[in-house]
Amino acid sequence: MRSALTREFARHYLEMVVVMLVGMGLLAMPVHWATDALWPDVSGDDATLMLARMAAAMTLPMIPWMRWRGHGWQPCLEMVGAMIVPAIGVIALHEAGVLATVWVLMTVEHVAMFAAMFVVMIARPDEYSHAHHERPSAVAARTGG
Numbered sequence: 001m002r003s004a005l006t007r008e009f010a011r012h013y014l015e016m017v018v019v020m021l022v023g024m025g026l027l028a029m030p031v032h033w034a035t036d037a038l039w040p041d042v043s044g045d046d047a048t049l050m051l052a053r054m055a056a057a058m059t060l061p062m063i064p065w066m067r068w069r070g071h072g073w074q075p076c077l078e079m080v081g082a083m084i085v086p087a088i089g090v091i092a093l094h095e096a097g098v099l100a101t102v103w104v105l106m107t108v109e110h111v112a113m114f115a116a117m118f119v120v121m122i123a124r125p126d127e128y129s130h131a132h133h134e135r136p137s138a139v140a141a142r143t144g145g
Contacts, residue, residue: 005129009121013070016062016079023061024054031057045097047102048091051109055087058113075120075127082120086112098132 031053032044042049059080066076090109093099099108121128 005125009129010126012069013118013121014119015065017114019061019065020058020083020113023059027057027060028053031060047094047100047105048101051087051091051094051105054106054109055084055113059083071127074142075124077118078120078124082116083113086116 035042035049035053036044039049062074062079063084066079087109089112090099090105093108094105099105
């Protein structure tokens with residue numbers, strides 16, 4: 001039984017990583033266009049804007065994917081936090097002059113996101129270790145419990 005739970009947990013984690021990467025690939029240009037329209041005076045090569053765009057493109061598909069998989073809003077928002085907080089931290093390091101190299105910034109951002117996602121998931125093992133489509137949080141949200 002334990003190995004099945006571990007397998008489901010790992011499957012869910014890998015799904016989330018794939019959703020992040022696919023989101024980044026599919027949404028990179030639309031997010032770029034949106035930010036260009038919102039902030040036309042900011043250079044498209046600005047590292048801060050690039051890191052924020054990347055975080056948005058990876059986070060946006062996470063919510064519908066998690067909802068489709070049966071998660072309630074609380075776990076979805078926790079996962080959004082796991083994506084956005086590391087991005088804000090890396091942007092802060094960049095703005096403070098601690099890190100300046102773009103590939104290092106992107107690497108730190110991704111590694112921190114992967115770690116934060118794991119922490120969020122391990123904090124709710126029942127939420128992420130079930131094979132069925134409807135998670136405990138979805139049942140609670142539907143039944144008011």
